[in-house]
Amino acid sequence: MITHDIEIVFNVADRIVVLRLGQVVYDGPTKGISQANLVHLMAGIAPASGDKQ
Known part of the structure; x- marks a missing residue:
């Protein structure tokens, strides 16, 4: 599956591969x-304070 929907990823996937800029x-x-x-x-940015961990 290819998606940017984080909730779906954590509810469905057993394994994650993240690509950024082809790497x-x-x-x-x-x-x-x-x-x-x-x-x-x-995204290559630090999570904001208070984001769900």
Whole structure:
């Protein structure tokens, strides 16, 4: 599946691969990363204070 919908990813996927600028920046189990860190890897920006972890 290819999606930017974080909720779907965490509800459906067992494993996540994140590509940014054509490079793999994360390849691992869904349980191995928080939603905030996933967004950080996808966007290249730090999560805002108070974001769901």
